Amino acid sequence: PTGNSIPVQQIKELLLNFKGLVVIDEAYIDFSEQESWVMFLDIYPNLVVTQTFSKAYGMAGIRLGSCYASEEVIAVLNKIKPPYNVNELTQAKAMERLGKYELIQQEIESLRAERAKLEAAMAPIPFVTRIYKSDANFILAEVDDADKRYEELLNDGFIVRNRSNQPLCNNCLRFTIGTPSENDRLIAALNELK
Numbered sequence: 001p002t003g004n005s006i007p008v009q010q011i012k013e014l015l016l017n018f019k020g021l022v023v024i025d026e027a028y029i030d031f032s033e034q035e036s037w038v039m040f041l042d043i044y045p046n047l048v049v050t051q052t053f054s055k056a057y058g059m060a061g062i063r064l065g066s067c068y069a070s071e072e073v074i075a076v077l078n079k080i081k082p083p084y085n086v087n088e089l090t091q092a093k094a095m096e097r098l099g100k101y102e103l104i105q106q107e108i109e110s111l112r113a114e115r116a117k118l119e120a121a122m123a124p125i126p127f128v129t130r131i132y133k134s135d136a137n138f139i140l141a142e143v144d145d146a147d148k149r150y151e152e153l154l155n156d157g158f159i160v161r162n163r164s165n166q167p168l169c170n171n172c173l174r175f176t177i178g179t180p181s182e183n184d185r186l187i188a189a190l191n192e193l194k
Contacts, residue, residue, distance in 0.1 A: 003136030
């Protein structure tokens with residue numbers, strides 16, 4: 001729930017020392033500075049990488065993802081997956097979006113810039129006690145009183161996620177990166193809270 005990446009060396013050690021499959025969820029990889037693990041499939045036969053069209057591609061409604069692994073692992077997965085598990089409409093929409101690579105890259109760069117702007121603007125706010133490094137399309141911030149700040153923001157028309165019920169996320173709120181104007185309004189609202 002933090003949006004940050006596990007250090008590369010820790011993952012390499014796990015891949016080398018763990019005898020089972022190591023599944024890396026790259027749902028947010030497009031927003032990260034870290035490289036995809038897909039390029040390491042030939043090196044680590046126990047590596048499985050999953051990705052989604054839900055985040056950077058903005059297609060959560062089509063419920064489509066991808067799985068990359070060794071031929072041996074893919075052969076097993078193909079035996080257990082339902083036939084025709086991706087319908088034609090979903091395939092067509094995914095292919096259409098994939099054809100807009102440059103537009104998607106512009107959207108990703110814009111989001112990264114907005115994320116940096118929002119992090120910088122939130123850092124001096126007195127009730128924000130910590131901002132976690134983010135490799136995602138959201139920021140996780142620790143605040144003085146998550147329940148109180150959640151309610152205040154909700155009353156101001158902002159929907160954020162109170163992540164306090166997650167392990168190690170006590171008093172944490174998750175802020176999804178919006179458009180520049182949405183982020184400006186959020187920053188103004190945060191600065192008004194006492």
